[in-house]
Amino acid sequence: MNSFPPESLLDKSQISHSFDCVAATYEQQTSLQKSIGETMLERLEWLKLAPQQILDVGAGTGRLTLALRQNYPQAQVYGLDISHKMLLKARQNAPSFQDAFICSDAATLPFADNSIDLLISNLMLQWCNDIQVIFAEFARVLKPEGALFFSTFGPDTLKELRSSWAAVDNASHVNHFIDMHNIGDALLYAGLSNPVMDVDRFLLTYQDVMPLMNDLKAMGAHNMTAGRSRGLMGKGRFKAMLAAYESYRSSEGWLPATYEVVYGHAWGSQTPLESSSDSIAIPIDQIGGRKRDI
Numbered sequence: 358m359n360s361f362p363p364e365s366l367l368d369k370s371q372i373s374h375s376f377d378c379v380a381a382t383y384e385q386q387t388s389l390q391k392s393i394g395e396t397m398l399e400r401l402e403w404l405k406l407a408p409q410q411i412l413d414v415g416a417g418t419g420r421l422t423l424a425l426r427q428n429y430p431q432a433q434v435y436g437l438d439i440s441h442k443m444l445l446k447a448r449q450n451a452p453s454f455q456d457a458f459i460c461s462d463a464a465t466l467p468f469a470d471n472s473i474d475l476l477i478s479n480l481m482l483q484w485c486n487d488i489q490v491i492f493a494e495f496a497r498v499l500k501p502e503g504a505l506f507f508s509t510f511g512p513d514t515l516k517e518l519r520s521s522w523a524a525v526d527n528a529s530h531v532n533h534f535i536d537m538h539n540i541g542d543a544l545l546y547a548g549l550s551n552p553v554m555d556v557d558r559f560l561l562t563y564q565d566v567m568p569l570m571n572d573l574k575a576m577g578a579h580n581m582t583a584g585r586s587r588g589l590m591g592k593g594r595f596k597a598m599l600a601a602y603e604s605y606r607s608s609e610g611w612l613p614a615t616y617e618v619v620y621g622h623a624w625g626s627q628t629p630l631e632s633s634s635d636s637i638a639i640p641i642d643q644i645g646g647r648k649r650d651i
Contacts, residue, residue, distance in 0.1 A: 376440035393508050394421045394479045408432050408474030414463050415481025419447030464490050468498045482509035492547035499625035510534045511617035521601035525594050537619045549623040557618045562611035566602050569614050
């Protein structure tokens with residue numbers, strides 16, 4: 358399921374490289390990600406789950422993976438990410454369970470069918486071109502009674518920056534994000550059951566645009582679309598974007614940056630999936646709307 362124009366498609370190798378580059382300092386730049394991850398952990402408490410096999414997809418430096426290990430000490434917890442250097446950092450943060458971190462693509466999870474009790478993914482889906490493929494993999498590895506919890510960014514994310522660039526040219530300057538209703542449809546299409554979706558909004562404020570752009574770069578979230586400019590940008594266009602952004606300045610003198618956060622959870626497919634004859638899966642035992650200012 359992909360409704361984005363070709364110029365908005367993401368370069369997967371660039372995503373991996375980008376997060377490799379920021380792995381060493383990532384934890385210093387991600388207060389928003391931390392806040393959203395904490396919210397997801399709080400939501401897990403509502404269901405009183407007792408999972409034995411947990412998979413954190415898009416684990417990054419392993420912060421959420423570690424928290425899951427602490428909250429569910431009886432469980433085997435795995436953290437998976439496409440960035441090798443992010444996982445090296447995760448292993449430094451959690452030397453006691455080195456084998457639990459796996460470098461792999463979310464579109465091809467190296468887990469057996471119907472093997473995971475709880476799959477959690479914090480702010481990873483926005484880096485995928487086709488969430489239908491991802492949800493199909495989630496449905497494949499989840500047990501029928503297994504639970505999926507995730508967060509991702511919605512289309513209002515960075516709307517001020519996107520609009521300001523749109524006033525200058527037609528190029529792709531800001532990553533695109535999927536609407537909550539389309540995400541819900543994709544969950545059902547993948548065979549996941551009883552999906553529940555809701556939206557939260559965070560408003561970050563800056564004195565000017567450059568600190569915002571520096572923050573995006575520092576957390577690996579700068580523009581990685583196929584239609585991004587590959588050469589030097591003219592000063593005139595950049596100044597025009599800055600001027601357009603000024604229209605959002607508040608009476609208190611701050612520039613806003615909106616983040617729309619979509620939360621979702623669903624349950625595994627009611628009919629266990631059969632393994633396809635041309636696929637290889639590794640059994641687990643063989644791999645070792647509110648608005649808030651922050």
